[in-house]
Amino acid sequence: MAVIALLAIPETARAASRLLLELGDKGMAKATLTLEPQTGNQAGVLVRILALPFELDSKHRISNPDNVAVSVLSNSNGYALLSLLAPQSKQPIDIKIDNAFNLIGGKIKDRVILKCEVSYQFLRQHRSVLDLAPTTISSYDITILLPNKYDQAQLSFQPMGDWKADEQGRKYTLPASVFKSSASPNEVFIAFPSPFENDQQWKIIISFLIGIVLLTLGNFTVKREIGEIRLGLIIAVAIILWLIFAYFLYTAPKPMDLIEWAIAPMIPMAVAPFWGIWLLYAIKNQGEIQGKITLDSQPAPYLRADLIINGVPKKLKVNDDGTYKDWVWCGNKTIDFQIRADADGVQGTVSSSQHSLNAKDEERVETLNLQSLPLPPSSPSSGVTPTPSP
Structure with missing residues (x-):
């Protein structure tokens, strides 16, 4: 069972930060990270490490203001660490991540589950970075924008009473203060009907x-x-x-x-x-040529025909009933041609009269009749009945 882990831990930054997850109906989520104005160092430069509660998809694309530099430090095991370098400002900083993560992995039957593990248990190698307050920001007011409007009865939450819904019933917010109390839940999640039921x-x-x-x-x-x-x-x-x-x-x-x-x-x-x-x-x-070849005025198989244009012969396919059809490339020219028929055991080849053909025209050639060779004459009878051999 694959789920999308949204990990959260106690807040270490001075100013509150917000994380908006827009769950698209095409299987991808968009994330918007908003950092409230914060105090920089003595040089007026703001340096932050951002621990994101999801692993970035390979197709992710980060957009940030021109005067803000953002890079990915680590991305694995259900989390991502970003570095941020920006001038100190009194304005919030918005960082947008398109194709942040894929929702299909969190689909179970007809429902999608976004699961949050507040222990942040998957961050082991770089876990000490979480203690670098106020440099590291790892806790957010998490807002989830669902792809559709659902009735409350269709949704499941953990913890039950801490999610705040907007009037439209699509946006639900879990404040970071939930994770500060001693009764902080070990696991939080939101489950909703899958918007991908029509993906087939x-x-x-x-x-x-x-x-x-x-x-x-x-x-x-x-x-x-x-x-x-x-x-x-x-x-x-x-x-x-x-x-x-x-x-x-x-x-x-x-x-x-x-x-x-x-x-x-x-x-x-x-x-x-x-x-x-x-x-x-x-x-x-192209122009079309049609005609028929007979043997002793009867259809016959194994007949041969050549299309002759400017003295150059081209083999034609003759059907078993003696008919043939072919197309000649004319373009803007008039093509003169002739048909020559032949077969084994006939008195000689037979050629048609000269014909002309233009593009998009259909030219029917007269029937060409081949004559079989005459049978050899039989020997004269002597009138004597031969005696059969013993």
């Missing part, structure tokens, strides 16, 4: 869209015969699907789940737009 919605949406696209591709194979309108429709649907996939990939709490689940059906979706765009371009620049 992308599976439903993408499954539906993939089904629509595959159904479309099943009825209209991505080839030029379906026409420009249907090709454009397939391209548009495939691109929209990829945009939605990219959106959920960016916003899903666990992007790898989406990749592992959707990578196989998304591969043909990745090819479809490029192939469709190429076909749309080809349709506008």
